Amino acid sequence: xxxxxxxxxxxxxxxxxxxxxxxxxxxxxxVKGSAIADFLASRALEDYEPLNFDFPNEDLMCVVTTExxxxxxxxxxxxxxxxxxxxxxxIGAVLVSPNGDHYPLTSKLDFDCTNNMAKYEACIxxxxxxxxxxxxxxxxxxxxxxxxxxxxxx
Numbered sequence: 001x002x003x004x005x006x007x008x009x010x011x012x013x014x015x016x017x018x019x020x021x022x023x024x025x026x027x028x029x030x031v032k033g034s035a036i037a038d039f040l041a042s043r044a045l046e047d048y049e050p051l052n053f054d055f056p057n058e059d060l061m062c063v064v065t066t067e068x069x070x071x072x073x074x075x076x077x078x079x080x081x082x083x084x085x086x087x088x089x090x091i092g093a094v095l096v097s098p099n100g101d102h103y104p105l106t107s108k109l110d111f112d113c114t115n116n117m118a119k120y121e122a123c124i125x126x127x128x129x130x131x132x133x134x135x136x137x138x139x140x141x142x143x144x145x146x147x148x149x150x151x152x153x154x
Contacts, residue, residue: 074098075137078126082118084109089118093126095133105129119144123151 076098082091089109096102105125109118123142130138142148 073137075139076130076135077139077141078123078130079141080119080122080126081143082115082120082122084113084115084118089113091118091122091125093122093129095126095129095135103129116144116146119147123147 077096078093079096080091080093083089089112090106091109092104092106094102094104107121107125109121113121119142123140126140127138140148140151
């Protein structure tokens with residue numbers, strides 16, 4: 001109840017401040033989820049094709065034929081991310097070869113950790129995979145400034 005009173009007081013102050021500029025505050029109306037779904041369905045594209053997520057051999061991640069040493073000097077890319085919440089902790093990374101082949105890596109962490117720790121673990125997993133593949137040049141991308149700056153030595 002206390003929270004509601006504080007919120008109403010804040011809204012009243014905004015209304016007073018905005019009244020000076022002939023701006024009227026209008027409460028946002030609730031929109032049913034089904035109304036949004038109906039709206040989107042009524043504007044569906046004619047030539048839309050749904051994505052096909054079937055993968056014929058789930059144990060097989062990628063089939064590639066390359067010439068030995070041809071792509072060794074071109075950079076590979078590593079994209080990583082990790083998340084920690086009440087449900088669990090998970091990490092993921094994708095190695096992208098110079099010719100565009102994607103090698104996804106995922107793992108569920110079986111220990112409690114912070115979001116930053118999960119991002120570190122994801123980066124470590126990706127770098128280890130790159131070392132195992134004997135990748136010489138690697139560009140690393142992630143959304144954690146802390147991890148990226150630390151990798152750069154800053």
